[in-house]
Amino acid sequence: MHRHIALTRRHLLGVASAGAFVTIAGGTTGCSKTEGGGESDADLLAQLKKRGYAKVAYANEAPYGFKEGGTLKGEAPTLHAEVFKALGVPELRPVFSEWDGLIPGLLAGKYDVISAGMAILPERCEKALFSEPEFISPTAMMVPAGNPKKLGDLSSAKQAGVTLGVMSGAAEKGYAEGAGVPADRIRTLTKPQDGADAVRSGRIDAFVLTGISLRWLARTNKGLEVTEPFLPVVDGVKQYSPGGAVFRKGATSLRDAFNVELRKITSDRERYVSLLGTYGFTAAEMPPADLTTARLCSA
Known part of the structure; x- marks a missing residue:
């Protein structure tokens, strides 16, 4: 059972290339509307197929969904x-x-789906x-190249007595505390690059964040490596x-049809991995078959 699963939105980094590119275009077509401003459920997929595109919202956060050079990229748009x-809807x-x-x-009906890697939270399920799940976000640690402290997870960090860095307001501080890492061994940092800099300078022994985020960060920070992800x-x-998508x-009907293909x-x-590897997603980010949205929304 996974009743009280902690679900947090992450703010990730960087700019990607390759993957499935979705070009920007304009224009709308007429369709039946609900009071909320969107197409009625009965004909929504048919309307999208007829007009040939779906309108998708993104928040410009790599590697989930972001625009580069007039093109929408990232995990969610690619998937x-x-x-x-x-x-049967060829364009986003x-x-x-x-x-x-x-x-x-x-x-308000401004778009048909949110393509932004949004965390599945019970309070959000009440609204939409x-x-x-499209992915899960296992945790990892950024360490000096060679991993001199031989860290593998938070338990090993506690045993080694190392100093960890975490993002301000992020879930990793609670994870570290839950693993028994003393408060005086946890440093709070403002942004991910600060964590990489602190590892490089030796002010902390490891920076704890999602593996997705850390692998993205490692691309522009030589001399550092990322441990295997863990839960x-x-x-x-x-x-x-x-x-997931929202x-x-x-x-x-549209959501159910989407789920079949997803x-x-x-x-x-x-x-x-072929689709999303460009954006730092690996097999470790594939959602377990028994991890369902129904369970997550009732957690």
Whole structure:
């Protein structure tokens, strides 16, 4: 059982290249509307297929969803482009939103789906529909090249008596404390690059964040490496931090059709890594088959 799974939104780094590119275009077509401003559920997928595109929201956060050179890139747009193509919708048209405005904009009918790697949280499930998980976010540690302290997880960090760095306001501080790392061995940092700099200078022995984020950070920080990802355990519960696509509450038919195609990708290791490896996603980020959105929304 994974009843009280901690789910947090991460702020990740960088600019990507390659992957499935989704070009920006403009224009809209007429369609039936609900009071919230979006297409009615009964004909939404049919409308998207007829007009040939879906409007997707992104928050410009790499590697989840971001724009580069007039092109939308990242984990969510790449994955969602594959899914919608399989559903007969060949194009995604991006709409930028600040993070806090993503769900309000969806409910107002400004776009059809949120493609931003949004964490599946019970309070968000009350407002919108989530797909099944697209990924999980195992934790990792950034350490000096060669991993001189031989760190593998938070338990090993406690045993070694090392000093850890964590992001201010992020979940990793609680993970470290839950593993028994003393408070005076935990340093709070403002941004990810500060963590890399602190490891390089020896002010901390390891910087703790998601493996996705740290692998992205390592691309521009030579002399550092990232440990194999692991799932922290708090009060006996594994911390998965899953994310998914988000739809309006009434769009159950579209969400269900989306899930069918999504599952074909998230259950295929080779295809998943081939699609998302450019953005730092590995087989370790593939969601377990038994980790369902229904369970996460009721956690």
